[in-house]
Amino acid sequence: MRHRLYPLEDLEDIPGTTVFTAKRSRQAYHLHKFCMSLMDAANREAFKQDERAYLDRFRMSEEQKQAVLDRDFSRLIDLGGNIYFLVKLSNTDGWSTQKAVGSMTGMTADEYAAMMRAGGRSPEGQRSIRDNLK
Amino acid sequence: MARITAGIATSHVPAIGAAIDNGKTGDEYWAPVFAGYDWTKEWIRDNTPDVVILVYNDHASAMMLDIVPTFALGFAEEFEPADEGWGARPVPTVINDTDLAGHIAEQLVIDEFDITIMNDIKVDHGLTVPLSLMFGQPSEWPCKVIPLAINVTQFPTPSGDRCWQLGAAIRDAVRSFPEDLTVQVWGTGGMSHQLQGPRAGLINPEFDNAFLDNLTSHTTALRHITRLEYLRQAGTEGIELIMWLVMRAALGKSVEELHRFYHVPASNTAVGHIVLKALD
Numbered sequence: 247m248r249h250r251l252y253p254l255e256d257l258e259d260i261p262g263t264t265v266f267t268a269k270r271s272r273q274a275y276h277l278h279k280f281c282m283s284l285m286d287a288a289n290r291e292a293f294k295q296d297e298r299a300y301l302d303r304f305r306m307s308e309e310q311k312q313a314v315l316d317r318d319f320s321r322l323i324d325l326g327g328n329i330y331f332l333v334k335l336s337n338t339d340g341w342s343t344q345k346a347v348g349s350m351t352g353m354t355a356d357e358y359a360a361m362m363r364a365g366g367r368s369p370e371g372q373r374s375i376r377d378n379l380k
Numbered sequence: 381m382a383r384i385t386a387g388i389a390t391s392h393v394p395a396i397g398a399a400i401d402n403g404k405t406g407d408e409y410w411a412p413v414f415a416g417y418d419w420t421k422e423w424i425r426d427n428t429p430d431v432v433i434l435v436y437n438d439h440a441s442a443m444m445l446d447i448v449p450t451f452a453l454g455f456a457e458e459f460e461p462a463d464e465g466w467g468a469r470p471v472p473t474v475i476n477d478t479d480l481a482g483h484i485a486e487q488l489v490i491d492e493f494d495i496t497i498m499n500d501i502k503v504d505h506g507l508t509v510p511l512s513l514m515f516g517q518p519s520e521w522p523c524k525v526i527p528l529a530i531n532v533t534q535f536p537t538p539s540g541d542r543c544w545q546l547g548a549a550i551r552d553a554v555r556s557f558p559e560d561l562t563v564q565v566w567g568t569g570g571m572s573h574q575l576q577g578p579r580a581g582l583i584n585p586e587f588d589n590a591f592l593d594n595l596t597s598h599t600t601a602l603r604h605i606t607r608l609e610y611l612r613q614a615g616t617e618g619i620e621l622i623m624w625l626v627m628r629a630a631l632g633k634s635v636e637e638l639h640r641f642y643h644v645p646a647s648n649t650a651v652g653h654i655v656l657k658a659l660d
Binding site: 251252256257260261262263264265266267268271275278279281282284285286287290319320323328329330331333334335336337338340342343344347348350351352358361362363365366367368369372373374 | 394395439440441444445448462463464465466467533534535536572574575576577578579580581582583584585586587606608611612613616617644645647648650
C-alpha cells in the first residue's frame with residue numbers, strides 16, 4: 247500500500263479555505279441539486295417567481311435555504327457548498343462570478359475588483375495557519 | 381499512424397467566454413487578455429489538427445453531483461454547450477472522433493487506467509472557452525474534439541503524477557491508432573486562483589511562472605507537487621494545473637516552447653497560456 251504524502255488534517259491548515267471533500271459534498275447534496283436545477287430556464291423563472299416555494303421542493307436544511315435567500319455565499323460554503331454549484335445561483339441573479347466570489351471576502355465588490363486589477367491577493371501569509379501562529 | 385504534434389495549455393475562465401460572446405474583447409479590461417492569444421490564433425490556422433484531446437474539468441454542469449468520475453472520456457458523437465445558469469454559450473456543437481476515442485478507451489484500460497465513459501454530457505466553459513480562444517467564433521469548430529474530464533473539484537482528486545501517467549498512456553494510445561491523423565492535446569484550467577472564502581482572489585505569480593518555466597524540460601519537479609501544495613500556493617482552484625500535466629506528458633520527452641503568455645487578472649484568475657511543439 248502506498249502512503250499519503252501529507253496528513254489529511256493539513257487540508258484544514260490553509261488560511262481562509264474550506265476544501266471540498268466527499269463528506270462536504272454529501273452535506274450539500276440537496277443544496278447542490280437545487281443549484282443544478284437552475285441550469286434550466288423554466289426552473290430559473292419558477293425560482294424567481296417564488297424563491298421560498300421553489301426551495302421547498304428540495305430536501306435542503308433550513309439553514310441552507312435561508313443562506314440561499316440571503317445570497318450568503320460564505321454561509322453556503324460553511325454548509326457544504328462548492329462554488330461551481332453555487333455560481334448557478336449567482337448566474338441566475340445575473341451576478342458575475344467575480345461578484346459572487348468577492349462577496350465572501352468581506353470586501354465590497356468594488357474593493358475586490360480593484361484588488362484583482364492590482365494583481366490579486368498576495369500569497370504572503372496565506373500558506374499555513376500553523377506557520378502564521380509561530 | 382496517428383501522431384501528437386503539439387500541446388496547448390490555457391486558463392478557461394467563464395468571463396473570457398462571456399467577453400467573446402458579448403463582443404467585449406476590445407474593451408480596456410479584456411484587450412490585454414486576448415492579445416496573448418493572437419500568436420496562437422495565427423499559428424493554429426496553419427496547424428489545425430484533425431483531433432484535439434481536450435483535458436478539462438466539468439464545473440458541476442454535467443457531473444459532480446450524482447457521479448464524480450476521476451477520469452472520464454466523452455464518447456457521444458457530439459456535445460452541446462451547457463446552460464450554466466444564464467443560457468448556453470452561442471458556440472458550435474462539439475463533434476467527437478468516436479473511433480479514436482474508442483481506441484483510446486481500449487488502450488487506457490490495457491494500460492491500467494480504468495476510464496469512465498460518458499455517453500451523454502453537455503460541455504461547459506471549461507471545454508468551450510479554450511476552443512473559442514484558439515479558433516474565435518466560427519460557425520463550426522475546425523476539428524474534432526475528444527473531451528477528457530478530470531475531477532479537480534472534490535477531494536480526493538487525482539495526483540499530479542497520476543495525471544502525468546495518464547498523459548503518457550494517452551500518448552501511447554494515440555501513436556498506436558492506425559489512421560493517419562494529427563492530434564493535439566490541450567490542458568486547460570489554472571493558473572493560480574481561489575474562488576471561495578476570505579482567501580478568494582489569491583494570485584501567486586511566482587508559483588505560476590515557475591510552473592511555466594518548468595513545463596518544457598524540468599517536468600520531474602512538476603510531477604511531484606502534492607495536491608496540498610497546489611492548494612497552499614496556487615489556491616483551491618489552482619489545482620486545475622494538474623490537467624496541464626496530462627497535456628505535457630502526452631507530448632513525450634522533448635518539446636519546444638513556441639509561445640507563452642501570462643496575465644493577471646481575468647475576473648478572479650491568473651491567465652496562463654503556453655504552446656508546445658512535440659519533438660520526439
